[in-house]
Amino acid sequence: MTYVYPVISRRAGGVSVGINLNPNNACNWRCVYCQVPDLVRGSSPEIDMVQLEAELVQLLGDIMQGSFLQDHVPEGVRVLRDVAISGNGEPTSCKAFDAVVQRVVRVMGRFEFDAPVPLRLITNGSYMTKSPVQRGLQRMRGAGGEVWIKVDSATTEGLARINGVSMTSQRLFEQVRIAAQCCPTWIQTCMFADAQHIPDAHEVDAYLSFLEMLKLERVPIEGVLLYGLARPSMQGEGKKLHALDQVWMQAMAAEIVEAGMKVRLSE
Numbered sequence: 265m266t267y268v269y270p271v272i273s274r275r276a277g278g279v280s281v282g283i284n285l286n287p288n289n290a291c292n293w294r295c296v297y298c299q300v301p302d303l304v305r306g307s308s309p310e311i312d313m314v315q316l317e318a319e320l321v322q323l324l325g326d327i328m329q330g331s332f333l334q335d336h337v338p339e340g341v342r343v344l345r346d347v348a349i350s351g352n353g354e355p356t357s358c359k360a361f362d363a364v365v366q367r368v369v370r371v372m373g374r375f376e377f378d379a380p381v382p383l384r385l386i387t388n389g390s391y392m393t394k395s396p397v398q399r400g401l402q403r404m405r406g407a408g409g410e411v412w413i414k415v416d417s418a419t420t421e422g423l424a425r426i427n428g429v430s431m432t433s434q435r436l437f438e439q440v441r442i443a444a445q446c447c448p449t450w451i452q453t454c455m456f457a458d459a460q461h462i463p464d465a466h467e468v469d470a471y472l473s474f475l476e477m478l479k480l481e482r483v484p485i486e487g488v489l490l491y492g493l494a495r496p497s498m499q500g501e502g503k504k505l506h507a508l509d510q511v512w513m514q515a516m517a518a519e520i521v522e523a524g525m526k527v528r529l530s531e
């Protein structure tokens with residue numbers, strides 16, 4: 265399939281159906297830990313909506329009414345966990361983002377799930393100021409969806425080094441605020457050691473201040489999803505990245521809680 269793919273994960277406890285709006289491997293960011301092979305700078309191409317819908321109907325049908333779970337998924341995790349708009353690039357760079365959400369919600373509505381299956385958007389947030397993206401997010405909220413928005417650093421230097429983007433923390437803040445106003449939003453943060461160096465105190469302080477400021481400004485954030493490096497980066501410079509040890513990650517999670525946020529830690 266071009267746009268739709270299954271992810272089977274014991275850790276996540278089931279199957280996620282992914283929707284990839286960037287089959288061209290194009291993103292406007294270039295994160296050092298990105299797992300997209302042959303990543304290029306760019307945006308989503310024109311989407312064949314008829315094909316996307318047909319692929320989604322086929323895979324959801326195979327999961328809910330066919331033999332997909334029995335044939336491909338280990339016992340104990342034979343359950344559909346979510347449908348995630350997430351792929352090999354930034355999905356909200358898609359010009360038809362709102363129309364895609366509309367179609368996905370409509371297709372999901374045709375199936376009877378045993379338990380609620382949320383529609384998630386995994387985003388770097390950089391198109392949040394665009395009205396069609398905001399409309400898509402509001403549509404997701406109406407369908408019980410949620411947004412996972414990337415915040416790996418809250419300094420201009422860190423954003424350039426980690427995410428390969430020239431941006432101020434004020435702009436990042438504004439993007440998170442817009443996302444949270446449109447749809448329930450979790451912050452997604454990846455932390456790792458770079459050339460054996462743990463994140464420095466200045467970076468950690470700036471990040472925690474960013475979270476505190478969100479609380480202070482009453483931006484309705486659901487919480488923080490804190491990740492370590494689970495899989496190797498597919499970018500050349502990613503070779504020098506290493507996972508942080510559990511003790512460091514747990515201490516970081518505790519600091520996030522102290523900053524007033526709920527946290528879910530995946531190492």
Ligand code: SF4
Nearest residue numbers: 291293294295298353
């Ligand atoms: S935003 Fe996502 S797809 Fe884009 S470079 Fe970063 S990790 Fe890769």
